[in-house]
Amino acid sequence: xxxxxxxxxxxxxEEMDKxxxxxxxxxxxxxxxxxxxxxxGYLGNAGCIIDKGTKTVKFPRAxxxxxxxxxxxxxxxxxxxGITAPMRYTEMYLSTVPKAISHNFTVNAGGFPSFVIDxxxxxxxxxxxxxxxxxxLADALENIDLIGLPCADQEIPYKLRPIAMxxxxxxxxxxxxGIEAWTRDDIKYITEMALVIRxxxxxxxxxxxxxxYGEVKSPLTLDHNMCEIFMExxxxxxxxxxxxxxxxxxxxxxxxxxxLVLGLAETLGGVILGYAIDDNAWVSLDINPALxxxxxxxxxxxxxxxxxxxxxxxxxxxxxxxxxxxxxxGKTDACYPGAQxxxxxxLSVLFPILTGATGIGTMGQLEGGITFSYVQLVIxxxxxxxxxxxxxGFDVTDESLALNVIKEVGIGGNYIQHEHTALNFRNExxxxxxxxxxxxxxxxxxxxKGLEEKAREKxxxxxxxxxxxPLSGEKQKEIDAIVKRAYKNGGIYE
Numbered sequence: 001x002x003x004x005x006x007x008x009x010x011x012x013x014e015e016m017d018k019x020x021x022x023x024x025x026x027x028x029x030x031x032x033x034x035x036x037x038x039x040x041g042y043l044g045n046a047g048c049i050i051d052k053g054t055k056t057v058k059f060p061r062a063x064x065x066x067x068x069x070x071x072x073x074x075x076x077x078x079x080x081x082g083i084t085a086p087m088r089y090t091e092m093y094l095s096t097v098p099k100a101i102s103h104n105f106t107v108n109a110g111g112f113p114s115f116v117i118d119x120x121x122x123x124x125x126x127x128x129x130x131x132x133x134x135x136x137l138a139d140a141l142e143n144i145d146l147i148g149l150p151c152a153d154q155e156i157p158y159k160l161r162p163i164a165m166x167x168x169x170x171x172x173x174x175x176x177x178g179i180e181a182w183t184r185d186d187i188k189y190i191t192e193m194a195l196v197i198r199x200x201x202x203x204x205x206x207x208x209x210x211x212x213y214g215e216v217k218s219p220l221t222l223d224h225n226m227c228e229i230f231m232e233x234x235x236x237x238x239x240x241x242x243x244x245x246x247x248x249x250x251x252x253x254x255x256x257x258x259x260l261v262l263g264l265a266e267t268l269g270g271v272i273l274g275y276a277i278d279d280n281a282w283v284s285l286d287i288n289p290a291l292x293x294x295x296x297x298x299x300x301x302x303x304x305x306x307x308x309x310x311x312x313x314x315x316x317x318x319x320x321x322x323x324x325x326x327x328x329x330g331k332t333d334a335c336y337p338g339a340q341x342x343x344x345x346x347l348s349v350l351f352p353i354l355t356g357a358t359g360i361g362t363m364g365q366l367e368g369g370i371t372f373s374y375v376q377l378v379i380x381x382x383x384x385x386x387x388x389x390x391x392x393g394f395d396v397t398d399e400s401l402a403l404n405v406i407k408e409v410g411i412g413g414n415y416i417q418h419e420h421t422a423l424n425f426r427n428e429x430x431x432x433x434x435x436x437x438x439x440x441x442x443x444x445x446x447x448x449k450g451l452e453e454k455a456r457e458k459x460x461x462x463x464x465x466x467x468x469x470p471l472s473g474e475k476q477k478e479i480d481a482i483v484k485r486a487y488k489n490g491g492i493y494e
Contacts (some may be wrong), residue, residue: 046272089361167193170471
């Protein structure tokens with residue numbers, strides 16, 4: 001049997017053609033508002049139609065198709081083969097990978113939530129200690145591969161928060177991932193920190209990390225600040241995605257297809273802009289769609305209606321545009337750890353992986369990404385391990401059939417004390433230190449009962465005892481000097 005194989009597809013080739021064609025129609029007939037004179041200049045030089053009065057750009061189909069063809073080709077370039085970039089709390093591949101289930105998908109704990117549910121069960125604004133403890137906890141959990149700031153210290157001045165938080169991240173973990181950059185100045189300070197770790201820009205391009213992203217404001221609007229962020233990364237030669245979060249029935253049509261086609265148009269506009277700035281740009285697409293909750297008009301991060309949207313978006317990006325990459329999933333709209341959070345997170349991880357996603361973010365979050373929970377992060381780590389084991393399957397070989405062992409034990413025997421069991425159970429059995437598999441009589445005698453309480457105790461122990469491998473003292477001093485300069489300049493880069 002081996003590993004699970006074959007990927008789920010929601011869309012036929014004809015349907016993908018319709019979505020692509022519809023996105024190009026939107027760009028050509030409606031266009032986008034891009035509030036940045038320099039960006040308008042680049043796009044005008046690339047052949048787009050610019051209305052400077054309304055700051056509207058219309059993208060001729062030929063211009064769009066040329067950029068898309070170049071993007072597809074760039075993902076097969078030999079000098080980029082195998083390069084990955086943690087971005088938007090997932091991992092973007094800058095090379096082609098097989099169109100199959102990614103059994104080694106990466107998992108990210110990040111997202112910059114403003115609130116935490118602490119280990120006493122209280123929801124409150126995150127502080128400095130929460131940042132350090134959450135990073136330490138994520139670093140210790142075996143199924144968390146990347147960390148992109150599980151929460152953000154609300155006591156730090158807003159303008160300095162991304163810079164100060166990035167410093168805390170790289171000083172407290174060996175597996176930093178994507179981050180938030182709120183301004184062009186943030187990018188410059190954060191890139192300086194990345195260079196402390198990588199040594200020089202050439203190495204940073206080979207192993208990109210600490211990368212933020214530009215994001216569209218649906219429908220079809222790119223504000224000045226987000227445009228500056230996107231452009232700065234492109235000019236620096238670092239990978240960049242142009243993300244969009246269309247909310248069907250609110251900022252997008254109230255149909256899944258309409259929401260998806262709008263999102264495609266918005267993010268393709270970013271690809272065109274990226275190549276207009278630099279023909280050698282490293283750009284990708286990312287669509288994070290949802291259908292609005294009709295009762296509240298909120299953007300829901302979980303739900304049965306969002307799963308096919310996420311899966312179809314990932315299929316479109318991977319199969320139609322040739323861009324493998326991660327997915328902004330593993331979310332829940334529940335406000336507290338429990339049954340709803342469990343099944344929403346498990347399903348919103350599993351379906352994107354079954355459609356070929358190479359990474360999942362973000363773990364540990366509740367309330368649609370607003371709140372971080374220590375307990376939930378431990379449970380999410382368990383969910384990921386559970387899914388990975390289920391997808392791994394099992395081998396059918398002469399050795400694994402164990403015919404000699406069966407013959408040796410014979411009729412009516414048992415395998416508990418057989419050497420074969422001792423040699424194989426750790427690899428075959430799914431062993432958990434928080435899931436419950438006891439009869440009532442044994443469960444009742446336990447001091448700590450229930451998944452959530454066991455996760456809480458595990459989190460407490462890790463935070464108390466675990467210390468990540470520290471960054472060298474010299475590099476810590478360099479990072480601190482960068483942050484000190486940022487504070488002195490009020491976040492302005494000089």
